[in-house]
Every structure is written in C-alpha cells, then in structure tokens.
Amino acid sequence: MKSTSVFLLLVSLMLLAACSSNSAPVEESAAKEATEEAVGKLDVNAIQEVSTEGSLSKLKEQQGGKETSEIPIEADTAKNEENVSVTDFVDAAVPSLKETIEADDDPETLHKALIAVLGSPYYGETIQEAEDLEPSFDDPYLPQPKASGDAGASSEAENAIILLDASSSMLLEVDGEQKMKVAKDAVKSFAKTLGNSSNFSLIVYGHEGSESDADMDESCSGIEEVYASSAYDNQKFSEATDQIEARGWTPLAGAIEEAADKSSSMDGATAIYIVSDGKETCGGDPVKAAEQAASYKTGIINVIGFDVDEESENQLADVAEAGRGEYYAANSAADLQTTIEYEWLPSNLDLAWAPVNIPPNGWEVGDEYDRQRQVLANIANIMDNEEVRYEAALTRLANDGVITEEMSAAVSQLIQERFDTAKQELSKLEAEKIDQVNERQEEIRAEVMAWVEEMKKLKENVSQ
Template identity: 40%
Template sequence: MRQIFLSIFFGITILLTGCVKDSEPSTAEEDLGSTSKVSAGSHTESKNLTELSSINVAESTEDMASLPPGHLTKDFTVDQEVSIWSKSEVPEEIRESFLEEMKSVTESTKDPRQIHSAFIKLLGSPLYSEFVGPLAVFHPSFAVPILPEPHELTEEGAAVDLPSNALILLDASSSMLLQADGRLKMDTAKTAVKSFAATIGQNSEVSLYVYGHAGTQSKSDKELSCGTIDEVYPLGSYDEKKFNESVDGVNASGWTPLAQAIKQARLDHENTKEDITVYIVSDGAETCGGDPVAEAQAFSDLAKARHVNVIGFQVDQKAESQLKAVAEAGNGTYLAADTLDEMTAGISKLWLPSDLDLATLVYKKPIGWPQATALRTVSNYADKTKNAIRVENERFIGAARLLEEEGLIDETVKDELIELINNQKEQYMRLIIELDEEKRQLINDEVDRISKKVDDYHERMKALKEKQNK
C-alpha cells in the first residue's frame, strides 16, 4: 500500500513539474526576472532624471530661439499662445496626459528644479523659435541711395549717357549664402540692385535675370541648376514695387551658370535695336562648364552699343580673373567690391545727378514710412514673444497648483516651484526687452547713417556746383 502511494505521489509530482516547465518560469527565473525589471525601472528613472537635469532655463536669446516646443503644447496656435485672455491653468485637452507624465516624475523626485525642467519639456511655449529667432537676426535693409561722384563727368562737363536698356544679371548661387560684414552676401547684393534699378530706371528700361537659384549645390541638382535662367522682371519701365518684389523673391541655392545667363540675355534680346548694357553682380566664377568670356564676346559682337559690365563681390583671385575677362570681352568694365557702399558706388559709374536729383535726395532717406515699418516689425516680434512668455508663465503656475491639488507635491515644493517659474519669466522678459532695444537702436543708427551720408553728399555737390557756376 505504501509503495502504491509513493508511486502515485511521484507520478503526480513529475506531471506537475512538466506542466510548470511548459507554462511558467521556475522560482529562480521569477526572481531573476523580477530583479531585471527592478533594475530596468531604476535605470529608466535614472535616465529620465538625467534628461531633466539637462533641460535648463535659457540664458540668452540664442538659447531661447533654439528651445524646442513642449511635447504637449507643440501644436498650440499663435492665438492660443499670445491671447491676453489665456487662463492660468493647464488646458483641459492636455491635462490628463500632463498628470500621467508628472506622476512618473514626482514618484522619482520632489526636487522643484527637476519638476520645473519637466514643465519646460512638456508645457514649453511653441513660439520662441518663430519670434525670437527672426528678432535676433533682424537687420534693417533700407535702400541706400546711389551717390555718384563728380569725376563721373566727361572732360567737357557733359553727363555720360545712360543705356536705353539695362539688363541686370543677379548671381543667386549657394555661395551668396555666405556672410560678409555681418550680412548674407545675397542680402547685400539685393539691396545694391534695388538701389541701382531705382536710379537707372529713371531713364532706362530695366530687366532682372537671376541664375543659380534653382535646385541645390548637390551633383544630383546640377543639371536643373545650370539649366535654369529666369527673367523675373521682364524688360520694361521701372516699377519700384514690382521690381523690389521680384528681387525679394530670389533665394540663393545652387550652381553658377554665368555663361548660360549671358547667353539667355543675348537670345532674348538679340533683335532689340536700341543699345543694351548688361550688369552682372556675382561673387564667383562659372561652375557649370560654360564659357562666359565667349558668351560676353558674342553679346557685344551684335552691336557696338552693347556692353557687359561686371561687379565682383568679394571674389577670390581665380574668380576675379574670369570676371575681368568677361567684362573685357563684353566691351565693358569690371569693378571689385567688398562692401555695400563699394558695390553701390561702383554700379553708379554711369549715372550723374541732375539738379532735380539733388533736390529730391531728401526723399531717399529712410525716415518716415521705412523707419516706422522696420520699428513695427521689431515691435511685433518682441510683443508677441512677451505675450508668449506671460502665457507660458501662467500655464506653469497653473501646473504647479494642479500638482498640489492632486497630491503629487506639497505646498512647500509648490511655492519653491512657482518662485523658479517667476524667475524664468523675469529672465526671459529681460532678454527680450534688451534685444528689442538693441534692434531699435540698430534701426535708428542705420537711418542716421544713411541720412548723414545723403546730407553730406548734398552739401558737397551743392558747393561744387556753386563753384563751377562762378
């Protein structure tokens, strides 16, 4: 009987052991899995806390501009973020997600600084890059009037004739995205071209070609970039608004098809009987395999009254050598320019002011509407940023109170947290106020600089004319 019982007992034991092996881990395995889970959880918590420790309040406007939007607020609209009617609370649509995230954080730490970092990560404003970034890089681009010098008169005292048709070829290749004197080369070239067109357009038909603006600098885009030449302002009477819009619409990006640009200008206007002068504004040599020297020669060979003038803007020796050859082959002149003033002065070699031009120079100063527009742009960026700071501050304070209400933090932690939140607001406001004042001063200084330049020129020309008439 005892043997039968033992046999049955061992049989059941073996059966149960087999079932356990098939369906569940052993006790040792359970202990190991449990340890692994605890270790993984601890590692995750440690990783999360380390991540929060790396999220800090911005110390500069550059830092503010690079702040990513909060994970939960990234889709909030501008109206939501700058509304004066915003409530001091976490919006209903993200409250549940916010509490779920913060439960995990507050279970790991009660440090107000790390909780504040979690607020920045989850609820930070989505607008800083949109407004602080443009404000930080804002630079007034007032049209600088061309002020030709008296040596531009002929020996007989007569004015040099302006061309009937002026074709401006603007280089928009990727190298124009480099900086020069604190500004993009492209922006400097645009300002100079606008000023030149406003001057020469008083007596000449004007056209604007752009090249290098298609595709990118990658080899895969070379064919597109090298084959795209656009006359963005067709030859005709100068219209300031339309011409400036055409210039502003140009973006630098690709290769440099200088030869093809000259060729396209020739083909488009080969039947034009009146004299034509091409004005090339470029910062580099041909990169598409064409022969710009031969094309300049072909252009000037059509008629004696055809010329190709070139302005090389901060070019290297190799590029300057080619651009000089282009001007020579095109029966024109070459000018090297390193600054905006040199560029506008160089373009003006064919223009002489009349008494009327001198009398109307006062209207070329960027006072009044241009200055007010620039100041309004700066104020718009600054005011919207300040509102975004205020809304973010109120959202953070509401979040701190919500955590206390839910029992996730106590009153002491909440008070310390609100102090950190308000310190952040004060710091951000100070940064934006300083940046706003800096940009306003920059605008006013630029207005004063140009106005003084115009006034000095006017007085000098007036004195020379009076002396000549004696």
C-alpha cells in the same frame, strides 16, 4: 516499478515548468517597479541649488526640467504649448513633486521643484537670440560718381538697362553667400538710388533650362525683360528681381543685342549695365555686339565682372571698351556693392528723392519691429507655457490632497512674482531693440543727407 518511476519523473518535470512560468511575471513586475522608482527619483538636496530669480540672466542659465528636457522647441515657443499635452507632463512630474513635499513642504522648495521638473530648456538660446538682435536694414547705396573731365560733364542718360547674368555659375558662393543673391541685392540698391531720373529696364539671361548640353538651345535663347522700361517702382522692381533663379548657359552677346534693340525705341540716351560672372558660352560675340550697340543708340555699356577668372575678365573688359564704358572688377560681395559707379552725376530729381527713397521707409521699419518682436515673443511664450505647467501641477497636488489650498496659493504667488520680474526685463529689452531700429534708421538718413550735399557741390563745380 519502471512505469511508476516514469510517472514520477513526468510529474516532477511538470511542477518545475509551472514554477518557472509563475516566477517570470513576478520578476518582470519587480523590475518594472524598480525602474519606475528610479525614474521617479529626484535629488531633493540638489533642488535647493535651483534659482527662482526672474532676471533674464538667470533664466538663461536654467536647464531643462526632468520631465521637459526633450520638449520640442517649436512647441515650447508656440503660444499655449500647441500640440503638447500639459496633462502628460503633470502625470510624469507628480511622483517627483510628492517626494519633494514629503522631504520638505516649504513653498519655496516646491517652487524650486516645479522648475527642476517642469522648467523649459530653451531660455538660454532664445534670450541670447533676442539680445543679439540688430537692425537688418541694408547699408545705403551711395556711389561716388566720376565728377571730373568728360565723365562728370556728360549728359545724364534718360534710360538705364541692367543685364543680369543668371547662368548656373551664379549658384556658386562668394564670401559665404550665393552669388545670385548678392548680385540681385546690388542691382536692387542701384535701381533704388538712380530710379528717379532714369527709366529702368531689367533683362535677365541664363535663367532658362539648365547647364546640360541638352538644354543649351533653350538656355541660350532664354533672354527676358523681367522689368519693362518705365519709371522705377520699388515693389515691382524688387518682385521682378526676386523671382530670378540661376540655371543655365551665358548668352551674353544675345543679351546685349536685346538691350540694344530695346534702346532703339527709347527716347534719349541709354546706359547699359552688365553684371556677369563669366564669359560668353553660347557661341556669340559679345564684343562685336557691344560695339554695334554703342555705335547707334546706346550711350555707354558698363560691365562688372563679379568674381571672374582671367579669361572671362579679359572678355568682359573688352565688352566695356567696345561699349565706350568702364569695366569694374568685383571680387567679393562687398566689392559688388561698391563698384557700380555713375558715369554721370545724379540728377536734381535723384537728389531730391534720395532722402525719401533710400532710408528705410515706414513699412520697412514696421517689418523690422515685427521681426524683432517675434523673437521676443518666443521668450514670452515659453514663460506662459511654463506657468501653465506649474499651475496645472499645483492643481493636481491640491486635488489629490498632497498640499493644502494655502500651500498652493503661496507657491502660485512665488511663481507669479518670478514671471513678473522676467516680463518686466523682457519689456525693457524690447524697448532697447526698438530704439536700435530707430537709431539705425536715423543714421542711414544722416548718411544719405551728407551724400546729397556732397553731390550738389560736385554738380556746382562741374557746371562752373
């Protein structure tokens, strides 16, 4: 009896384990089906609130589709939906679309369902970016020279040497922009304006090594002429300036001595322009160097202290005084663009070429067109990618017998009409942006011509 009881107990336990084992797959399968059903659900009533208007203002309001809300923006704005499988989207969308058709087989309802399931989530930000586009041309650099007294009547320097500080402190920001970038932009504008009457040279210092003590010797000896004295060439000068990176110490005295040495081999007077945000840190004496430079060949040394502390400003002002030039304080990015001033009036050659050199040229205008068209192209690509998804879904539904060919054609017509409206508005927006580029180019040209006339009058007054 005892052995029989044990046997029956073992049998019972085995049957219980088998039942438990069989129920697990059943429960998992039921849960999976429930999840899939929930995922496939689409609020059919909410679909009627979806807009099918093709205006850009309505497209901006469009939310991401149920199956496309997480599509990468890089893919949705790329031509032909690169790296994204349309088939995957259609596979995911079909259950919701079938459910919609079962509830309402009207073509307009299916059109709305396609948008609700496969619409792009990126119209809002891309259209806003396009609407916010403005010409990116730099404001023209049109300095006001000192046209009175000795400064106005002084001879025009035949050579100009720019000393540009590229020490590590130039990596700091002013007005939200890196000081090095602001300084380089200002120097390029300055050279572009005065480049016809003077041979230009660009010397950079502080761009070697780093600010560490171990790199002090390398940095303090790193003084380089990156644009050799010659007639101004916009492309070459810009390339030379763009390659400069701020890194190390400040060998200001050495840079002045280098400029003075360069000027000794030049014909005619030379003006040195220093753009710096700090005092000497390499043990040199920049005031003495400026005094010696001004005593024999260099005409004047002008200094701009860019966002400097009091101690640095005092030293830089002393450098300008020793160099018989002027010290200018620039405490912001805007200041730097406006504080570089002539110590002489622009030459007739400068004035003759100003309307050609200063306003955006044809290449710059073309580049601006391309920049804006790329932003607008992102919107067009989103439309094309959306249309591909919609048409692929319609094809699948027709092939599966869910909708008729007539139904598919009717919905395709609605889709096409919507995108035709959108693309017409997009073309209109592009034309408006091109007009803005052209208008800004003409505004700059008018500003330059007014400046040229003002300079001519000043020159006449000085000569009388």
